[in-house]
Amino acid sequence: IVNIGDMLEVFTNGRYRSIEHRAVVDPKEERLSVAAFHFPDMDAMIGPLKELTAQEDDAYKTLDLESFMKIFFATKLEGKSFLDRMKLN
Numbered sequence: 001i002v003n004i005g006d007m008l009e010v011f012t013n014g015r016y017r018s019i020e021h022r023a024v025v026d027p028k029e030e031r032l033s034v035a036a037f038h039f040p041d042m043d044a045m046i047g048p049l050k051e052l053t054a055q056e057d058d059a060y061k062t063l064d065l066e067s068f069m070k071i072f073f074a075t076k077l078e079g080k081s082f083l084d085r086m087k088l089n
Helices: 006-011 065-074 081-086
Strands: none
Touching: 006 081, 065 081
């Protein structure tokens, strides 16, 4: 299973949706999870990619990575509240 993150949802202007992470644990079976986190360069701009959104209006803000991360870490882990703060409408 690959869970895409909020950043990819913003890049694709909502075409690909991130999901809330949920895990159901079986107390009788061991569970192994491997998390891999990938980030762009520190000078990257995070917003809908023009190559994907040329024919539509942007649904999300465009921010530099530092501003994006400040909003991300300042938002409580309550559902999709982070993405709600990134939406333009």
